[in-house]
Amino acid sequence: MAEAERLGWPKDELYAAPPLWARVDLCGAGLLIGDREVGAVTAEALRIKTESGSILSFYRRPRSSNAIDIAGALAARITARATATVSRALPDPPALSSADHARIDWWIRSRLTDWRDNCWVCRRAFLPGQEKTAIANSAGAETHFHRSCYAEWRTEQEALARKALGLA
Numbered sequence: 001m002a003e004a005e006r007l008g009w010p011k012d013e014l015y016a017a018p019p020l021w022a023r024v025d026l027c028g029a030g031l032l033i034g035d036r037e038v039g040a041v042t043a044e045a046l047r048i049k050t051e052s053g054s055i056l057s058f059y060r061r062p063r064s065s066n067a068i069d070i071a072g073a074l075a076a077r078i079t080a081r082a083t084a085t086v087s088r089a090l091p092d093p094p095a096l097s098s099a100d101h102a103r104i105d106w107w108i109r110s111r112l113t114d115w116r117d118n119c120w121v122c123r124r125a126f127l128p129g130q131e132k133t134a135i136a137n138s139a140g141a142e143t144h145f146h147r148s149c150y151a152e153w154r155t156e157q158e159a160l161a162r163k164a165l166g167l168a
């Protein structure tokens with residue numbers, strides 16, 4: 001940066017901190033460059049080598065739109081790093097995709113029998129206060145269950161569907 005100062009770069013263009021980091025275009029080039037290797041210094045531009053080996057140029061104002069581009073590139077890299085950290089922290093993906101779940105649901109619904117007067121599983125009546133679950137399909141079949149009977153039946157049906165669809 002001493003070389004840049006000698007070539008007439010004003011201090012604020014090298015070291016100014018922006019009032020908000022969102023206005024990183026107002027940031028001095030020196031702050032954006034940090035401790036990266038500065039390749040070439042001229043009265044108009046600073047060139048630095050990035051980690052990937054490419055060259056970034058910081059031009060003197062008024063060509064400050066270039067500084068915005070560089071800031072955008074830096075922000076994108078920071079975002080990419082943060083994303084990578086987050087995805088490492090996530091648990092393993094579920095074994096079945098949502099498309100698989102949709103196929104399982106379709107398989108179960110396509111086999112429904114229209115059955116409404118008592119519980120399809122235990123064939124007992126629905127007494128007052130008992131929670132009831134009903135599922136239907138587009139063909140108009142509607143099957144009624146006690147809620148607890150439905151939970152058992154559904155687990156069994158999902159196992160059958162996975163086998164039938166080769167999703168074991």
Ligand SMILES: [Zn+2]
Nearest residue numbers: 119122146149
């Ligand atoms: Zn039942």
